[in-house]
Amino acid sequence: MKQTKTAGTVLVVDSDAGLRRAICTIFARVGIRTREAETGVEALRAVAQESPLLALLEVCLDDISGYEVCHEIKQSTAKRVPVILMSARRTDPLDRVAGLLIGADDYLAKPFDLDELLIRTRKLIERSLPSESPIMATLTPREREILCLLADGLEQRDISDALLISPKTVGTHIEHILGKLGARSRAQAIAIAYQDGLMDSRMRQTGLGQSSRNLRVLPLPADEPESRAVRDARG
Numbered sequence: 001m002k003q004t005k006t007a008g009t010v011l012v013v014d015s016d017a018g019l020r021r022a023i024c025t026i027f028a029r030v031g032i033r034t035r036e037a038e039t040g041v042e043a044l045r046a047v048a049q050e051s052p053l054l055a056l057l058e059v060c061l062d063d064i065s066g067y068e069v070c071h072e073i074k075q076s077t078a079k080r081v082p083v084i085l086m087s088a089r090r091t092d093p094l095d096r097v098a099g100l101l102i103g104a105d106d107y108l109a110k111p112f113d114l115d116e117l118l119i120r121t122r123k124l125i126e127r128s129l130p131s132e133s134p135i136m137a138t139l140t141p142r143e144r145e146i147l148c149l150l151a152d153g154l155e156q157r158d159i160s161d162a163l164l165i166s167p168k169t170v171g172t173h174i175e176h177i178l179g180k181l182g183a184r185s186r187a188q189a190i191a192i193a194y195q196d197g198l199m200d201s202r203m204r205q206t207g208l209g210q211s212s213r214n215l216r217v218l219p220l221p222a223d224e225p226e227s228r229a230v231r232d233a234r235g
Contacts, residue, residue: 008053009033010121013043013069014086015062023056026114032121040064047073052081053125056117059087059099067102074103082124084108136196138180146173151190 010027012034014020024034035052037043040061047055055073059066070083085099088110096107105124108117139147142163149159156174160167174186183189 009035009050010125011035011037011043011046011052011055011057013037013040013055013061013066014058015039015060016058023117026118027121030118038062040066040069043069044072044076047076047081053128054082054084054121056084056086056121057104059085059095067098070099070104071102080128082106082128084120084124086110086112135181136193139177143173143177143180146170147177147189147193150174150186151193 010032012020012023012027013036014023015038017038020036020038024036027034035046035050037046040063043055043057046052055070057066057070061069066085066087070085073081073083082105083103084106085104086108087095087099096109099107106120108120136144145163146159149162154162156167156170159170163170177189178184178186181189181192183192
């Protein structure tokens with residue numbers, strides 16, 4: 001059975017390539033798709049191309065301030081994008097206050113705990129996702145599971161093997177799904193599921209809630225030194 005994917009990406013913005021890769025690796029292991037940006041300009045370009053589920057944003061970037069990037073994200077996106085600011089400047093509470101005043105949803109001081117990062121990310125995304133429509137609430141847990149697998153591209157036989165049920169049973173569930181959603185085809189049912197928020201609801205129950213306790217040690221290539229920020233983040 002293939003791994004469940006999130007219906008969207010988390011944008012990771014930091015000039016430290018090692019830390020970016022570490023965060024993206026952790027998120028990938030729990031099913032969260034990510035996109036990296038090294039500079040503020042790259043971050044704003046990424047947001048303009050595809051509105052992310054959330055942005056993890058370092059305050060001290062090489063080109064423009066993370067505060068300015070946060071302000072631009074909040075002002076320019078039609079869809080509200082949650083922003084978590086990250087900074088190693090832990091000694092001055094004014095930095096945290098400044099970040100929150102310009103619109104940041106959270107502020108995470110480096111070095112940070114990976115469990116805390118995942119929990120904060122999950123909570124912010126959950127609050128920003130649209131609620132599921134009543135029509136989706138009519139589906140049983142098994143029907144929802146099968147619809148999600150159809151959206152992942154699995155055929156009826158693949159779903160049968162993955163769920164350890166007969167192909168005929170899968171077919172019966174699919175018929176019920178089409179009937180409840182008023183869909184004429186599987187493709188239309190999948191489109192309705194995305195439109196009505198089932199995939200967003202599904203994301204709340206995937207890797208976003210998993211603990212990273214077993215993911216703290218992230219091996220880097222042998223020929224590449226580990227940055228101090230990565231060592232701190234690992235604890």
